Every structure is written in structure tokens, then in C-alpha cells.
Amino acid sequence: MAAPARFRRVLLKVSGEALLGAQPFGIDEKVVDRIAGEVGQAVESGVEVALVVGGGNIFRGMTIAKAGGNRVAGDHMGMLATVMNAIGMHEALERRGISSRIFSAVPMPTICETFSQQRAERALKRGRVVLFAGGTGNPFFTTDSGAALRAAEMGCDALFKGTNVDGVYSADPKKHPDAVRFDRITHAEVLARGLQVMDAAAVALARDNHIPLIVFSIQAPNAFVEVLHGQGRATIIADE
Numbered sequence: 001m002a003a004p005a006r007f008r009r010v011l012l013k014v015s016g017e018a019l020l021g022a023q024p025f026g027i028d029e030k031v032v033d034r035i036a037g038e039v040g041q042a043v044e045s046g047v048e049v050a051l052v053v054g055g056g057n058i059f060r061g062m063t064i065a066k067a068g069g070n071r072v073a074g075d076h077m078g079m080l081a082t083v084m085n086a087i088g089m090h091e092a093l094e095r096r097g098i099s100s101r102i103f104s105a106v107p108m109p110t111i112c113e114t115f116s117q118q119r120a121e122r123a124l125k126r127g128r129v130v131l132f133a134g135g136t137g138n139p140f141f142t143t144d145s146g147a148a149l150r151a152a153e154m155g156c157d158a159l160f161k162g163t164n165v166d167g168v169y170s171a172d173p174k175k176h177p178d179a180v181r182f183d184r185i186t187h188a189e190v191l192a193r194g195l196q197v198m199d200a201a202a203v204a205l206a207r208d209n210h211i212p213l214i215v216f217s218i219q220a221p222n223a224f225v226e227v228l229h230g231q232g233r234a235t236i237i238a239d240e
């Protein structure tokens with residue numbers, strides 16, 4: 001039997017790209033369903049779970065900016081992409097009987113609730129999974145920053161970043177196969193070395209609020225549950 005979870009309340013950030021599965025674009029329902037199942041296991045073990053899903057499988061504002069377009073409009077499109085992913089994840093959770101609510105930073109009351117710290121707090125305390133959509137609600141940010149912000153607001157014990165690499169490396173492992181992986185590193189070192197696994201604003205916010213960041217591969221089945229219980233492969237970014 002797995003060791004008891006070491007956390008009371010966590011925020012899981014899932015990279016949008018991870019939802020692609022084998023597809024070039026959009027959402028692979030099998031991936032979403034698997035992640036929903038793992039979130040359900042965490043909830044069953046007594047952990048309160050908040051969820052942020054990126055939008056990289058659908059749209060990133062930088063795509064428009066790099067082509068000479070309006071970054072703000074592109075970022076608005078990116079934020080809407082995160083709402084689409086949140087709706088997909090909400091559906092997958094509900095299909096499995098896991099009660100969840102979507103709180104968007106961008107008001108769209110006919111589709112989901114607008115973010116309120118107090119209402120999200122009540123939902124988490126009742127054992128609901130809360131999905132934070134729309135990032136920070138502002139352009140020039142990313143969902144990593146949105147996740148760090150919500151983790152601080154909700155008093156999360158840790159922010160789990162489920163991505164397509166199994167931790168933090170000395171350089172991007174996709175471009176530098178000889179990069180060295182860290183088991184543990186401080187927020188300050190990540191910033192000083194300019195490691196790009198998360199954006200600097202998110203790492204700084206986590207550092208200032210003493211929130212550990214746990215980077216692991218969401219593509220590895222069951223990794224979230226294992227890492228939550230102190231097993232599996234991950235890099236812990238934390239105070240010394």
C-alpha cells in the first residue's frame with residue numbers, strides 16, 4: 001500500500017501540450033480521462049486538489065506575437081484555450097463521479113463561475129476539485145503564473161507541475177540531451193541559472209510565498225499519485 005499523502009492541499013498544473021496525446025492539436029480524451037482518474041485517487045486519499053490546465057495544445061499568444069500580430073489579442077485567445085481545456089477536464093471528472101467546479105479569471109457566467117477565493121475555498125473544503133481557468137486573467141502572463149498565484153491565494157502546500165519532462169535539468173533536455181537532472185534545487189537557483197521549465201514570474205511568486213514546486217512527467221501513468229505520496233520521479237524546487 002502507498003504511503004499516506006504528505007500534503008493537505010495541492011495545486012496540480014497540467015501542461016496543455018500533455019493533453020495532445022498522439023494528436024497534433026486539441027484534446028486526446030484518453031489522456032484527459034487518465035488524468036481525471038489520477039486526480040480522483042488523490043481526492044480519495046484525502047488530499048484537496050485544485051487544478052490548472054495550460055492552453056498550449058490549442059493556442060499560445062506568442063504565436064501571434066511572433067508573426068507580428070497583436071500580443072494582447074493572442075493572449076486573450078490563449079486564455080480562452082485554457083477555459084476550453086478546463087471544460088474538457090471538468091467533463092472527464094464528472095463522468096467519473098468526481099465533483100468539480102470551474103472558476104474562471106475571465107468572467108463568462110453562462111459557461112462557468114467567475115473566480116472567487118471564498119467560494120473556491122468552500123468548494124475545496126467540501127472535497128470538490130476546483131479548476132482554475134483563464135490563467136491570471138491578464139495578458140503577458142502564463143498559466144504557470146496563474147497556477148502560482150492561485151496556489152498562494154488558496155494556501156496550497158505545494159504546486160505540482162505535470163509536464164512532458166520528468167524534472168528540472170541544467171538546460172532544456174529536449175535541446176540538450178547531455179543536460180543533468182536535479183532531484184532538488186532552490187527557487188533562487190532556478191532563477192539564477194535561468195532554467196526555463198517554468199516562467200520566472202511563477203518561480204518568484206512561489207519563492208516569495210515558500211511554496212514548493214514539484215516538477216514531474218504527467219505523461220507517465222500514475223506519476224501524480226506516486227509523487228504525491230513521496231514516490232516516483234520528480235524534481236523538488238524548495239527553500240533550502
Ligand SMILES: Nc1ncnc2c1ncn2[C@@H]1O[C@H](COP(=O)(O)OP(=O)(O)OP(=O)(O)O)[C@@H](O)[C@H]1O
Nearest residue numbers: 015016017054055056163168169171172195196197
Ligand atoms: N531546464 C529545463 N528543465 C526542464 N525542462 C525545460 C528546461 N528548460 C526548458 N524546458 C522545457 O520546458 C517545457 C515545460 O513547459 P511546458 O511544456 O509544460 O509548457 P507550459 O507553458 O507550462 O504548458 P503549455 O503546454 O500549456 O504551454 C518542457 O517541454 C521542457 O522541454
Ligand SMILES: O=c1ccn([C@@H]2O[C@H](COP(=O)(O)O)[C@@H](O)[C@H]2O)c(=O)[nH]1
Nearest residue numbers: 054055061075078079135136141142143
Ligand atoms: O494569465 C495568463 C495565462 C495564459 N495566457 C495566455 O494563454 C496561453 C496559454 O497558456 P500557457 O501557459 O502557455 O499554457 C499563453 O501562452 C498566453 O497567451 C495569458 O495571457 N495570461
